[in-house]
Amino acid sequence: MKLSILDQSPIISGHSAAQAIAETLRLARRADELGYHRYWLAEHHAIAALADPCPEILLARLGAETRRIRVGTGGVLLPYYSAFKVAEVFRMLEALYPGRIDLGIGRAPGGDQRTARAVGGGHREGVGGPFSPSADAEQFPQQVWELIGYLDGTLPEDHPNRRVRVQPEVKTAPEVWLLGSSDYSGLLAAQLGVRFSFAHFINAQGGDVVMRAYKERFQARSRDTAGPSPREAGAHTALCCFVICAATDDEAERLARVVDLRRLHMALNQDLPVPTLAEAEKRSFSKEELQYVRGQRARAVVGSPGSCKEKLRQLAATFSADELMVLTITGDYATRLESYQLLARAFDLA
Numbered sequence: 001m002k003l004s005i006l007d008q009s010p011i012i013s014g015h016s017a018a019q020a021i022a023e024t025l026r027l028a029r030r031a032d033e034l035g036y037h038r039y040w041l042a043e044h045h046a047i048a049a050l051a052d053p054c055p056e057i058l059l060a061r062l063g064a065e066t067r068r069i070r071v072g073t074g075g076v077l078l079p080y081y082s083a084f085k086v087a088e089v090f091r092m093l094e095a096l097y098p099g100r101i102d103l104g105i106g107r108a109p110g111g112d113q114r115t116a117r118a119v120g121g122g123h124r125e126g127v128g129g130p131f132s133p134s135a136d137a138e139q140f141p142q143q144v145w146e147l148i149g150y151l152d153g154t155l156p157e158d159h160p161n162r163r164v165r166v167q168p169e170v171k172t173a174p175e176v177w178l179l180g181s182s183d184y185s186g187l188l189a190a191q192l193g194v195r196f197s198f199a200h201f202i203n204a205q206g207g208d209v210v211m212r213a214y215k216e217r218f219q220a221r222s223r224d225t226a227g228p229s230p231r232e233a234g235a236h237t238a239l240c241c242f243v244i245c246a247a248t249d250d251e252a253e254r255l256a257r258v259v260d261l262r263r264l265h266m267a268l269n270q271d272l273p274v275p276t277l278a279e280a281e282k283r284s285f286s287k288e289e290l291q292y293v294r295g296q297r298a299r300a301v302v303g304s305p306g307s308c309k310e311k312l313r314q315l316a317a318t319f320s321a322d323e324l325m326v327l328t329i330t331g332d333y334a335t336r337l338e339s340y341q342l343l344a345r346a347f348d349l350a
Helices: 017-034 055-065 083-096 113-119 133-152 183-192 207-224 249-267 277-282 287-299 305-319 333-346
Strands: 002-007 038-041 070-077 101-106 175-180 195-199 237-245 300-303 323-327
Touching (some): 002 333, 017 038, 017 055, 017 333, 038 101, 038 323, 070 175, 083 101, 083 133, 101 133, 133 175, 133 183, 183 195, 183 207, 207 237, 207 305, 237 305, 237 333, 249 287, 249 305, 287 300, 305 323, 305 333
Parallel strands (some): 002 038, 038 070, 070 101, 175 195, 195 237, 237 300
């Protein structure tokens, strides 16, 4: 089973955004040594706990800091941008690091509606405002289709930009992944014949059905078009899980208190950095708050290396996942790094 990393560049209380980005580079170098398969960077805007609004820029540095591991985005929030510009950015990255670049694409706003309007420059405003469900449903599939066409040089003859030159002109192209936590992106990925990653750390319910539907529709599409996808020989899935791994189950549970408090902050619309473990241990929960955080634990795998390995393998089997991707946030960067190191040993990645 291939194991990969999703990094949101968390800003832990008492640390700066610059420190968080430095820790991302440090973790990427170590992941390369440990044998992780991919390292993805997420895009978020105007969130005090997360430091990376432009993963495509940090990705250029990440490629230079590593040697073997695939690097990419998880993902670029395509509705904000021109499909043509994203294609050229990722062709440039592919020219720099051929055969190592992944382009993960998402459609969520990655921040509040006011921020969405600012990032998008107002060009997405319509009847429902920026990123309204109707606007997404109408424009996002077209954007993804055009992006793939620009990357592969496959736009049809009647497309108005068919003759536009996409640079740099390179022989290879990044892998394209659609990311999602519902059936929308899964079915679109099947229709377009690209890879699909399900965000279990966002939605723990129904993802197994979404993943199976993606694979079934992908194969049906291949038969309907008399062959596999132009990009992929077959359906390919990744399951992204939130994981905290420590030497013992008890220690992992202690570290997970940070995530419990972080998720409560989010539910209460409190825009704060990731709490430290000391801050989390000082915070008492009301009966209602405790019920809420316990309900969120279905989205996380917490435990010792053996326990985490068993739970992750069970999830991979349930979801028919070809790969596993791990997101870890704790109350300090040392225990976050240690969690990934313990998992790498448990899965014999080296």
